[in-house]
Amino acid sequence: MSRLSSLRPVLPILIGASVMLSLAMGLRQSLGIFVPPLTRDVGISVGDFTIAVAIQNLTWGILQPIAGALAVRVGFRPLMVGGSALYLLGLVLLASAHSLLFVIIGAGLLIGTAMATTGTAMAMATASSAVSPQMRSMVLGFVSASGSLGAMLAAPIGQAITQDWGWRMGVAAFVVLAIVMLPAAWTAGRVDKSRPPLDARQAEQSGRQALMSALRHPPFLVMAFAYTVCGMQLVFLTTHLPAYLDICGMDPMLSAQALGLIGGFNVLGSLFFGWAGGRVNKLLLLGCIYMLRSIGFIWFFHTLPTPGSTMVFASVMGFLWLGVSPLVQGWIAQTFGLRWQAMIAGVAFFSHQLGSFIGAFGGGWLYDLMSNYSMAWKIGAGLGLTVGAIQIGFALRSRTQAPRLAV
Numbered sequence: 001m002s003r004l005s006s007l008r009p010v011l012p013i014l015i016g017a018s019v020m021l022s023l024a025m026g027l028r029q030s031l032g033i034f035v036p037p038l039t040r041d042v043g044i045s046v047g048d049f050t051i052a053v054a055i056q057n058l059t060w061g062i063l064q065p066i067a068g069a070l071a072v073r074v075g076f077r078p079l080m081v082g083g084s085a086l087y088l089l090g091l092v093l094l095a096s097a098h099s100l101l102f103v104i105i106g107a108g109l110l111i112g113t114a115m116a117t118t119g120t121a122m123a124m125a126t127a128s129s130a131v132s133p134q135m136r137s138m139v140l141g142f143v144s145a146s147g148s149l150g151a152m153l154a155a156p157i158g159q160a161i162t163q164d165w166g167w168r169m170g171v172a173a174f175v176v177l178a179i180v181m182l183p184a185a186w187t188a189g190r191v192d193k194s195r196p197p198l199d200a201r202q203a204e205q206s207g208r209q210a211l212m213s214a215l216r217h218p219p220f221l222v223m224a225f226a227y228t229v230c231g232m233q234l235v236f237l238t239t240h241l242p243a244y245l246d247i248c249g250m251d252p253m254l255s256a257q258a259l260g261l262i263g264g265f266n267v268l269g270s271l272f273f274g275w276a277g278g279r280v281n282k283l284l285l286l287g288c289i290y291m292l293r294s295i296g297f298i299w300f301f302h303t304l305p306t307p308g309s310t311m312v313f314a315s316v317m318g319f320l321w322l323g324v325s326p327l328v329q330g331w332i333a334q335t336f337g338l339r340w341q342a343m344i345a346g347v348a349f350f351s352h353q354l355g356s357f358i359g360a361f362g363g364g365w366l367y368d369l370m371s372n373y374s375m376a377w378k379i380g381a382g383l384g385l386t387v388g389a390i391q392i393g394f395a396l397r398s399r400t401q402a403p404r405l406a407v
Contacts, residue, residue, distance in 0.1 A: 007139070010130040014139065016187030018146035020080060021123035023181050024087065024115060025322075026150015026263065027174050028056075031107060032242040033159050033256050037167040044100050046243055050364030051100075052108040053239050054357045057231070059112030060119065061353025067116040068125065068342030069207050076126050077189020083117030084181035086110050091178055095171035118181065120144070120322070121349050124329035125342035126191050136333060140326035141274010151263030153177070159256030210340035214347065217335070219283060222394045223328065224351040226290060226387040230324055231355030232362075233293055233380050237262075237317060240363045244373050248305050258314040265318030273323030274330075282331040286324060287391030293320050294384030301377040 007014070031053070039049055067079055093106030116122070127143045128136055154177060162170035214220045242255035276285055300313040328348060333341050359380070366376045 007131065007135065010191075012187050013130045013191045014127055014143065016184045016190070017123040017126045018143050019184035020084065020118050020181050020188055021120065021143060022146040022150035023154075023177060023184070024084075024118040024123075024150070025120070026152070026154045027087075027091070027178060028111060028115065029151045029238045029263075030155040030158055030174075030256075030259055032239050033155055033252075033259065034162065034167045034170060035239070035243050036246050036252070037162060038097075038103075041167065042097060042099065042103065044103070045364075045368060046240075047361075047364035047368040048100050049103065050239055050360045052104045052106075053235065054361035054364075055104055055108035056112035056115070057235060057353045057356035057360060059109055060115040061350040061356070063113055063116035064119075064121055064349045064353070065343050065346035068121060068340070068344070068346035071122065071125065071342050072207070072339060075189065075192035076122065076129075077186065077192055079117040080122060080126075080185035080189055081182060083114040083122075084178070084185045087114035087118060087181060088175060088178050090114060091171060091175045095168050095175065116346075118185065120325050121329070121342055121345045123188070124325060125338075125345065126188050128329065128333045128341055129338055130191050133334070137278035137326060137330045138274050140330050141271050141277070144274060144322045144325040145267040145270035149263060149267065150177075151266075152260045155256040155259035155263070159253055163252065207340055207343060210336060210344060211347065214336060214344045219394065220332075220335070220344075220348070222391060223283060223286065223331070224348045226286065226391045227324075227328065227348055227352040228355035229380075229383045229387045230290060231352035232359035233290075233297070233355075233384055234321065234359070235356040236359035236363045236376065236380055239360045240367070240373060240376070243367075245305060245310065247372075250305060250307070250310070254307055254310055258310050261311060261314040262318035262321060265315045266321040266323075269319035269321060269323040270326060272319075274326040277327045277330050281395055282327040283395035284392060286327050287388045287393075287395060289320050289324055289327075289388075290384050290391060291388030293317065294381040294388065296320070297377055297381035297384065301373070301381075 035046060035049055039046055071079055087110070090106045090110030093102050093110065097103045097106060123143055124140055127139055131139045154174060157173055157177075158170040161173050238259070241258060245255045245258070246252065273285060273289075296313060296316045300309060329341070329345055332345050332348065336344050363373065363376045367373055
């Protein structure tokens with residue numbers, strides 16, 4: 001009870017970060033429901049749309065380390081509030097798009113830039129800075145779980161409005177939801193005034209020294225490499241699952257229900273892995289997640305989907321979805337400290353976003369080339385099994401102590 005009572009002063013910060021992350025992730029993950037009607041209306045191919053999604057993920061990845069470094073200098077609040085405003089602008093441009101260019105600028109560049117300051121790395125760094133080390137893993141699990149609640153809300157609302165009034169009104173509904181990000185980001189920004197003092201080594205360590213410390217640490221490199229395939233699998237699903245189900249003749253509402261179910265089970269998975277990360281080797285848990293996801297891919301995609309199999313698949317993927325976030329962020333915080341956590345996590349996240357780029361663009365390119373998703377899912381499953389085994393093997397062999405901080 002004493003630990004829980006210690007959270008009361010920082011509860012507004014944690015709620016603000018959770019709401020911001022929930023909407024940022026949930027709206028972005030639900031953009032796939034607009035692919036069939038948007039591509040037909042604007043006159044672009046599925047591959048064209050996935051160029052925008054790929055650019056979004058690449059922009060997010062490139063800017064994430066920069067945003068993390070800036071947070072040390074200017075604080076979290078200006079970055080998060082500014083990113084929320086960019087998110088709104090990106091959705092407005094997407095809702096009014098009549099050509100591929102505006103789809104790329106809105107859904108690609110602007111939302112990608114916004115995600116660098118409102119997404120997982122920034123929200124997790126905010127939460128980490130607000131709580132004690134003893135509560136950190138569990139709190140990160142709660143904040144990560146919130147990243148799914150937005151999809152549970154956005155996907156069904158967006159799909160229902162799209163069916164009745166068209167995809168532009170569906171995106172307009174996302175704009176209304178995204179407005180809530182602004183006060184949430186402002187509230188989360190209170191962490192700038194409540195961050196605990198750093199120890200002497202962290203206070204003296206420069207960003208370059210922290211970065212080189214991470215890049216010389218083998219467990220970090222292995223984790224970042226595996227994170228690439230993680231991004232490829234997740235973005236392939238959020239971008240292409242609605243189109244895949246549409247091709248297979250499923251009810252369009254099924255894709256929205258699947259994305260919502262992913263969000264619901266992600267809450268449970270994030271809470272579980274946040275709890276487990278405080279008790280079991282975090283890198284070992286990451287490897288298990290990647291392997292189990294890949295087994296799920298093989299089971300679902302090797303036969304034609306049914307409503308029942310789609311719901312089961314979405315449930316399993318949801319449980320294994322953002323559980324990686326509290327594990328990665330918690331391991332980075334305990335290994336490299338809090339000051340440069342957002343920057344180092346941003347470097348790892350860049351590798352994740354390279355995978356996201358491949359998952360979005362590569363999936364669309366292979367579909368346009370082969371008129372099916374068979375090769376795309378097989379590549380994703382095979383790579384997931386491989387990196388999962390490597391991550392598990394390296395976690396079992398590697399030393400557990402943290403690298404010595406450069407001063």
